[in-house]
Amino acid sequence: xxxxxxxxxxxxxxxxxxxxxxxxxxxxxxxxxxxxxxxxxxxxxxxxxxxxxxxxxxxxxxxxxxxxxxxxxxxxxxxxxxxxxxxxxxxxxxxxxxxxxxxxxxxxxxxxxxxxxxxxxxxxxxxxxxxxxxxxxxxxxxxxxxxxxxxxxxxxxxxxxxxxxxxxxxxxxxxxxxxxxxxxxxxxxxxxxxxxxxxxxxxxxxxxxxxxxxxxxxxxxxxxxxxxxxxxxxxxxxxxxxxxxxxxxxxxxxxxxxxxxxxxxxxxxxxxxxxxxxxxxxxxxxxxxxxxxxxxxxxxxxxxxxxxxx
Numbered sequence: 205x206x207x208x209x210x211x212x213x214x215x216x217x218x219x220x221x222x223x224x225x226x227x228x229x230x231x232x233x234x235x236x237x238x239x240x241x242x243x244x245x246x247x248x249x250x251x252x253x254x255x256x257x258x259x260x261x262x263x264x265x266x267x268x269x270x271x272x273x274x275x276x277x278x279x280x281x282x283x284x285x286x287x288x289x290x291x292x293x294x295x296x297x298x299x300x301x302x303x304x305x306x307x308x309x310x311x312x313x314x315x316x317x318x319x320x321x322x323x324x325x326x327x328x329x330x331x332x333x334x335x336x337x338x339x340x341x342x343x344x345x346x347x348x349x350x351x352x353x354x355x356x357x358x359x360x361x362x363x364x365x366x367x368x369x370x371x372x373x374x375x376x377x378x379x380x381x382x383x384x385x386x387x388x389x390x391x392x393x394x395x396x397x398x399x400x401x402x403x404x405x406x407x408x409x410x411x412x413x414x415x416x417x418x419x420x421x422x423x424x425x426x427x428x429x430x431x432x433x434x435x436x437x438x439x440x441x442x443x444x445x446x447x448x449x450x451x452x453x454x455x456x457x458x459x460x461x462x463x464x465x466x467x468x469x470x471x472x473x474x475x476x477x478x479x480x481x482x483x484x485x486x487x488x489x490x491x492x493x494x495x496x497x498x499x500x501x502x503x504x505x506x507x508x509x510x511x512x513x514x
Contacts, residue, residue, distance in 0.1 A: 373454040
């Protein structure tokens, strides 16, 4: 049986422009039935940080950390991943929240299946004219026979969990879940120099190098916000910057898929294959960003060590 320390989880919650939601997000994590959980909120360069919204929380499991510049959520996740030491790593957005049993359910699925990532279905919400959140559709289900491989042109992604890889670069699993730390480290971590859409490639890398579990109960509560990174006019699905980013990531996927085929044909060893994935994931990170990652990771690590001693 695993010892308690073997089940420790660190949650990463990047924050930017989510003031109306951050309290609920953090409180939902601190109320988890799985108690061995450290929650790290990273203010990602927002000049109006959320700390007054969290001032009422005195729980030592909550860590507050601020970046001077806005680097994007994957950069923040990488800092938390590099600074923490727990065997499991959880991702949540600052405007979403978790059911009380989310961590326990995902951790059970991950350990039972021997997988590297476990995620659940999402319950989506939209704000009405008064700003109140109303339940919307469920997102994510298992792919069934007869489901199309690709969404029709001009329509949104299918959000089908599909562990079977092919030449198409599609979103096969959500990154809002629990990861096995060693699996993330094997593929180079969480950051590859991108501000958006890298999670799609990340989860495909995990499917190439390991295993992903899916929990059908919607433990993740997802808010559809027109001003969010995923849905705003400037950075949403039809924006030029997101289209260009997807094209770059699709090219990286095709290169990784060639390495995957070579590995499956035993033309590459497992070590050679994962080395190529790590190199592919890291080559877009500039020296300046590498230096920033090093400095900020060390700074957060000092805070986490002090928290453990306390």
